[in-house]
Amino acid sequence: xxKILVIDxxxxxxxxxDMNTEELAQYEKTTAELTLKEITEEQTxxxx
Amino acid sequence: xxxxxxxxxxxxxxxxxEIASSTPTGVGTxxxxxxASYNYYRVTYYGDLSTNSxxxxxxxxxxxxxxxxxxxxxxxxxxxxxxxSSFTFGSNGVGVQQSLMVTLDNTSGLTTASGTVFSGVGxxxxxxxxxxxxxxxxxxxxxxxxxxxxxxxxxxxxx
Numbered sequence: 029x030x031k032i033l034v035i036d037x038x039x040x041x042x043x044x045x046d047m048n049t050e051e052l053a054q055y056e057k058t059t060a061e062l063t064l065k066e067i068t069e070e071q072t073x074x075x076x
Numbered sequence: 077x078x079x080x081x082x083x084x085x086x087x088x089x090x091x092x093x094e095i096a097s098s099t100p101t102g103v104g105t106x107x108x109x110x111x112a113s114y115n116y117y118r119v120t121y122y123g124d125l126s127t128n129s130x131x132x133x134x135x136x137x138x139x140x141x142x143x144x145x146x147x148x149x150x151x152x153x154x155x156x157x158x159x160x161s162s163f164t165f166g167s168n169g170v171g172v173q174q175s176l177m178v179t180l181d182n183t184s185g186l187t188t189a190s191g192t193v194f195s196g197v198g199x200x201x202x203x204x205x206x207x208x209x210x211x212x213x214x215x216x217x218x219x220x221x222x223x224x225x226x227x228x229x230x231x232x233x234x235x
Contacts, residue, residue, distance in 0.1 A: 031103045031223075032216075037096045037231070038110040044103060054139040055105070055218065058132060058161045062220055 030055060092118055092232040100224040107137075107216045114233030115183040117212060119191075122175040123227015131176060132162035134216045135187065135206055144189075144204035162218075163204050165193045178202070182212050 029046040036042075047055060093114075100106045111117070119133070139161035146157065146164070157164065165176055178191030187206040192199065217229060 030105065032105040032107055033098065033100050033103045034107045034109055035096055035098055036110050037108055037112065042098070047105070051105075051107075051137060054134060054137055054161070057139050058134065058218070059220065061161050062132065062164060 090116065090234045092234045094230060095233050096231045097228060099226075099228045101226070102223055104223045105216055105218040106224065106229055107214060108231050109214045111213050111215065111231070112233060113211055113213075114235055115181070116234040117180040117182065117215065118232040118234070119178045119180070119215060119217065119229065120176065120232075121217070121227055121229045123224065130165060130220050131174075131193075132164045132218055132220065133178065133189075134162050134218070135180075135212050136210060136214050137216065138206075138208070138210075141207040142204060143207070144202060147201045148199070163189055163202070163206070165191065165200065165202060180212065180215075185209055187212065 030052065031044055032047050032051060034043050034045065095111060095114075095117075096108050098106055098108075121131070142160050142163055144157045144160065144163055163178070165178070174193060174195045176191065176193050178189055181188045181190075186208060187210075189202070189204040189206070191202045193202065215231060
């Protein structure tokens with residue numbers, strides 16, 4: 029389970045915990061998307 | 077002809093207030109929560125990431141409706157990312173010795189972002205938009221692979 033450092037900026041409290049269900053869902057969505065994007069970019073370079 | 081008044085020069089620059097600072101290790105995500113309301117936010121980071129890693133940023137833990145364009149200083153890549161689930165920085169594996177500065181404008185009807193990633197091997201300039209008027213109250217910064225091992229992340233606010 030990915031770890032997340034949560035900083036409450038109103039109190040300064042810092043906690044390291046496992047991602048909750050919603051956070052994990054967003055994390056997995058983004059990670060999968062970025063992996064796909066990397067593959068796509070590698071296939072379509074443009075010379076600048 | 078009426079009298080005219082030369083406009084008072086504005087004070088140069090924006091008065092940024094530091095909201096939070098963190099030097100994370102052993103985690104891949106840092107979440108700044110319960111942010112006070114500001115019109116503008118700035119996020120800065122300098123540190124080492126794993127080779128071929130890079131960063132992405134999510135606002136209010138929302139993974140929808142981000143658009144971004146990155147122009148890379150490598151001279152060989154021009155990326156338009158379209159609609160994605162995050163703002164992404166430092167792609168193409170420039171995660172080592174990477175510094176990041178992003179300014180978020182929360183006042184324009186939608187949230188827009190601009191920023192730059194500097195690294196030892198190139199530079200990425202970034203423009204993006206998060207399609208919402210929602211007030212920012214949380215900023216998450218995540219490495220695509222590995223954990224933060226050095227460096228400090230700072231969050232600033234300004235009106």
